[in-house]
Amino acid sequence: MAPVLEVKDLYVxxxxxxxxxxxxxxxxxxxxxxxxxxxxxxxxxxxxxTAKAVMGLLDKxxxxxxxxxxxxxxxxxxxxxxxxxxxxxxxxxxxxNPMTCFDPLYRIDSQMGETFAEHARLTKEEIHLKSIxxxxxxxxxxxxxxxxxxPHQLSGGMLQRIMIGLAMALExxxxxxxxxxxxxxxxTQFEVMKEFIRIxxxxxxxxxxxxxxLSVISQIxxxxxxxxxxxxxxxxxxxxxxxxxxxxxxxxxxxKKKAVIGKYRAALERG
Amino acid sequence: xxxxxxxxxxxxxxxxLCISFLCFVFINLxxxxxxxxxxxxxxxxxxxxxxxxxxxxxxxxxxxxLVRYVNWVWSCLHLDFGVSYTNPSRTVLxxxxxxxxxxxxxxxxxxxxxxxxxxxxGFFCAxxxxxxxDRLIRGIVFMTTAMPAYWIGLxxxxxxxxxxxxxxxxxxxxxxxxxxxxxxxxxxYISTYIRLIRNNMLENMKEDYVLYANVRGLKQSNILxxxxxxxxxxxxxxxxxxxxxxxxxxxxxxxxxxxxxxLGKLCINSIFNRDYPVIQxxxxxxxxxxxxxxxxxxxxxxxxxxxxRREVS
Amino acid sequence: MWKRLFQNRMAVIMIGLLLLIALMGIFAPWVAxxxxxxxxxxxxxxxxxxxxxxxTDQLGRCIxxxxxxxxxxxxxxxxxxxxxxxxxxxxxxxxAGYFRGPLEEVIMRTVDxxxxxxxxxxxxxxxxxxxxDVRNVIMANVFIKWAWYARMIRTNVMKYRDRNFVLFxxxxxxxxxxxxxxxxxxxxxxxxxxxxTLDIGWAIxxxxxxxxxxxxxxxPTPEWGAMLNEARNVMTTNPVQMVAPGMAIVVVVAAFNMLxxxxxxxxxxxxxxx
Numbered sequence: 001m002a003p004v005l006e007v008k009d010l011y012v013x014x015x016x017x018x019x020x021x022x023x024x025x026x027x028x029x030x031x032x033x034x035x036x037x038x039x040x041x042x043x044x045x046x047x048x049x050t051a052k053a054v055m056g057l058l059d060k061x062x063x064x065x066x067x068x069x070x071x072x073x074x075x076x077x078x079x080x081x082x083x084x085x086x087x088x089x090x091x092x093x094x095x096x097n098p099m100t101c102f103d104p105l106y107r108i109d110s111q112m113g114e115t116f117a118e119h120a121r122l123t124k125e126e127i128h129l130k131s132i133x134x135x136x137x138x139x140x141x142x143x144x145x146x147x148x149x150x151p152h153q154l155s156g157g158m159l160q161r162i163m164i165g166l167a168m169a170l171e172x173x174x175x176x177x178x179x180x181x182x183x184x185x186x187x188t189q190f191e192v193m194k195e196f197i198r199i200x201x202x203x204x205x206x207x208x209x210x211x212x213x214l215s216v217i218s219q220i221x222x223x224x225x226x227x228x229x230x231x232x233x234x235x236x237x238x239x240x241x242x243x244x245x246x247x248x249x250x251x252x253x254x255x256k257k258k259a260v261i262g263k264y265r266a267a268l269e270r271g
Numbered sequence: 272x273x274x275x276x277x278x279x280x281x282x283x284x285x286x287x288l289c290i291s292f293l294c295f296v297f298i299n300l301x302x303x304x305x306x307x308x309x310x311x312x313x314x315x316x317x318x319x320x321x322x323x324x325x326x327x328x329x330x331x332x333x334x335x336x337l338v339r340y341v342n343w344v345w346s347c348l349h350l351d352f353g354v355s356y357t358n359p360s361r362t363v364l365x366x367x368x369x370x371x372x373x374x375x376x377x378x379x380x381x382x383x384x385x386x387x388x389x390x391x392x393g394f395f396c397a398x399x400x401x402x403x404x405d406r407l408i409r410g411i412v413f414m415t416t417a418m419p420a421y422w423i424g425l426x427x428x429x430x431x432x433x434x435x436x437x438x439x440x441x442x443x444x445x446x447x448x449x450x451x452x453x454x455x456x457x458x459x460y461i462s463t464y465i466r467l468i469r470n471n472m473l474e475n476m477k478e479d480y481v482l483y484a485n486v487r488g489l490k491q492s493n494i495l496x497x498x499x500x501x502x503x504x505x506x507x508x509x510x511x512x513x514x515x516x517x518x519x520x521x522x523x524x525x526x527x528x529x530x531x532x533x534l535g536k537l538c539i540n541s542i543f544n545r546d547y548p549v550i551q552x553x554x555x556x557x558x559x560x561x562x563x564x565x566x567x568x569x570x571x572x573x574x575x576x577x578x579x580r581r582e583v584s
Numbered sequence: 585m586w587k588r589l590f591q592n593r594m595a596v597i598m599i600g601l602l603l604l605i606a607l608m609g610i611f612a613p614w615v616a617x618x619x620x621x622x623x624x625x626x627x628x629x630x631x632x633x634x635x636x637x638x639x640t641d642q643l644g645r646c647i648x649x650x651x652x653x654x655x656x657x658x659x660x661x662x663x664x665x666x667x668x669x670x671x672x673x674x675x676x677x678x679x680a681g682y683f684r685g686p687l688e689e690v691i692m693r694t695v696d697x698x699x700x701x702x703x704x705x706x707x708x709x710x711x712x713x714x715x716x717d718v719r720n721v722i723m724a725n726v727f728i729k730w731a732w733y734a735r736m737i738r739t740n741v742m743k744y745r746d747r748n749f750v751l752f753x754x755x756x757x758x759x760x761x762x763x764x765x766x767x768x769x770x771x772x773x774x775x776x777x778x779x780x781t782l783d784i785g786w787a788i789x790x791x792x793x794x795x796x797x798x799x800x801x802x803x804p805t806p807e808w809g810a811m812l813n814e815a816r817n818v819m820t821t822n823p824v825q826m827v828a829p830g831m832a833i834v835v836v837v838a839a840f841n842m843l844x845x846x847x848x849x850x851x852x853x854x855x856x857x858x
Contacts, residue, residue, distance in 0.1 A: 055484065055486070057485055085488060087486060088487040088488025092487075093486045094487075095483055101480055102480055103480045104502075105576075105577060106498075114493070115488075118487070118488060118489055119488060163483075286697060292809075297709065388838065412840065413841065414834065416837075417785065417833075417837035417838035417841060418830070418836045419830070419833055421793060421796050422826070422830040422834075425815075426826065428819070433819070440604050512813060517702060520705050523704065523705075526797075527797055541712070543798075545712075547712070550712045557702060557705045558705070561702055568841075
């Protein structure tokens with residue numbers, strides 16, 4: 001099956017005061033329809049930058065080289081207006097800090113509404129109905145009330161779910177989730193992961209799941225890409241990574257995680 | 272939020288008291304005896320001890336300090352600010368009211384100029400950061416902050432009135448007379464506000480919600496105006512509000528240059544004539560305006576910010 | 585810190601320019617072509633010539649000489665103002681920072697009041713109060729600006745005071761205070777340098793404004809603001825007279841502002857070059 005997104009030899013450099021710092025040094029991967037690619041790595045490994053580069057979200061101080069083939073187009077060679085139309089509708093992204101991602105001066109319904117208005121021709125009533133639908137789909141109670149609220153009045157978990165709902169509302173081909181569980185507590189994390197798994201099962205949307213948490217990746221990804229310092233350290237299924245990691249970095253990562261889980265289990269048994 | 276408003280109003284009261292006390296102390300710090308000064312200014316030919324004593328009684332200068340202060344505050348609240356030393360037939364209130372409208376007109380017109388010019392210029396400087404436009408404006412802004420307001424006024428008079436003969440040089444009476452002085456006053460503040468708006472917008476551009484708006488594929492113009500500009504203006508509300516009293520106070524020099532018959536001219540003349548009650552009341556007036564406007568716009572900013580609005584949920 | 589400063593080209597140029605101007609002012613009797621007070625009515629409004637590089641004013645005085653002599657009151661008065669402001673602000677800040685409690689409260693409330701007042705008005709008020717004299721102009725400026733420095737110094741003192749609180753209690757003499765100053769001084773120095781350079785520009789503008797209005801330096805003393813006042817009266821007959829003093833003010837104030845900006849960039853701890 002042809003991949004929905006194919007990234008070849010992606011290079012991203014940061015230009016600062018006449019100095020060039022390479023951030024991503026030649027990354028290639030593919031994402032297939034209905035499957036989830038997990039990108040694993042510590043902070044600074046370049047995983048978020050990879051996603052932002054593909055979506056065209058980096059500003060002038062970054063230079064991006066390589067190819068990102070989507071529906072026959074190279075996203076990196078695309079002009080900004082074409083990319084803008086794709087963003088939010090065909091390729092959607094979920095960000096790390098839902099608390100700060102919404103404009104504090106506008107209500108939720110206005111922010112959801114402007115996204116719909118931008119990408120689809122809907123009347124005000126249709127937009128309102130769709131917003132309610134989206135919230136209900138994300139298991140949010142009292143959607144009418146939530147829509148009238150300002151972002152600071154809602155919890156991080158709720159905002160994260162609204163973000164996910166908004167991303168899925170226009171039925172995108174690709175959903176990129178950039179550390180969606182990092183900024184929220186463990187219980188909400190569980191709820192949010194349930195949503196992601198449901199989305200994966202019910203729709204044919206391809207997913208890219210970026211995180212540094214091995215356990216989160218284990219729940220959802222079909223293929224895993226391990227990144228370290230801008231390079232791909234390992235790739236394979238989760239099982240392959242856990243047991244037969246090739247790169248010393250991955251090995252270290254897995255060992256540490258196993259040690260932590262081991263201690264956790266030991267503590268549970270003792271208690 | 273109500274508690275915030277009440278707290279804020281309450282905190283303004285001691286400030287007003289301090290200012291009023293300073294103004295009151297003001298008159299009593301002058302090296303010479305106020306009664307004697309009053310007599311001299313009224314050009315009394317012979318100043319005798321009895322005359323001084325009489326004036327002292329008239330001005331109530333013999334009562335204890337605190338009593339005088341309380342009396343003074345009381346009369347101020349009744350808008351009785353005493354009589355002018357130079358011209359005892361005129362009350363201070365009368366003098367100030369005579370000159371206030373002219374200054375208010377000048378200040379308001381300048382405010383309009385400031386807003387109309389600094390908003391779009393600051394906006395585009397931020398949007399096109401480091402472009403030739405941005406750099407040119409920043410250069411101009413830099414130069415204007417180094418220029419004394421009166422020099423700008425003089426140059427404008429020479430250029431526009433004398434060379435080009437477009438507008439009258441001084442005085443008041445028509446809209447034409449208003450343009451040059453208003454423009455001169457506004458020039459000194461435009462630079463501040465251009466910088467303010469530009470910096471605020473640049474700060475807001477780095478915020479997460481801008482990234483998310485881009486992620487959602489919103490149009491640039493939409494993001495810039497509906498989100499970034501609105502947030503930037505929001506943080507500037509107090510600064511913009513404070514511009515009114517600042518402009519009222521800032522007209523002093525320009526009024527002198529353009530012979531504009533407003534409070535500034537009155538103030539300068541009073542300084543030369545040693546008309547202390549007028550000066551004292553003028554300082555009190557401006558100080559009070561500052562405190563009141565600061566308070567008012569703090570409250571407005573609080574109301575406008577949804578985060579502060581609903582404390583009780 | 586100093587190394588970074590001298591690496592900043594703009595700062596070096598500005599310091600050089602200002603030093604040059606200061607030297608010209610100090611050595612005015614030798615640098616100026618004529619006596620600035622010398623009248624020669626017959627020669628009034630003369631154009632540019634070798635002996636009168638900037639021409640003469642309405643009383644036939646050499647404008648160039650008056651400009652050079654005018655450096656003296658401008659720089660001298662603003663320096664005095666800065667010294668007074670920094671001195672008073674430092675004392676107040678130190679008092680407020682060391683001795684907490686009621687003294688600190690009183691001082692900081694006063695600081696708040698001073699900072700919320702429009703500075704222009706206060707200057708006029710103080711000059712009005714004390715009379716029209718140059719010294720009063722300085723005092724007026726000091727009266728306005730000390731609050732900013734007091735607040736800054738107090739914040740710094742409190743930072744170090746709390747840090748060394750334990751050692752403080754073991755202090756037997758001024759030894760600890762000396763060490764305190766050694767740590768505090770660099771951090772204060774950079775902030776103060778930036779504030780001071782920007783304030784000198786403000787002070788110069790203020791002093792020249794007062795002189796322009798006749799409330800500061802009195803005629804016939806050459807001072808740029810006062811010269812502009814005289815130039816205003818002869819605007820129609822000799823407009824050129826307005827140009828030189830104004831340009832001088834702009835150049836000096838702009839130089840100080842640029843120096844302040846360069847200092848801020850150079851001394852900003854976040855700007856460390858790798």
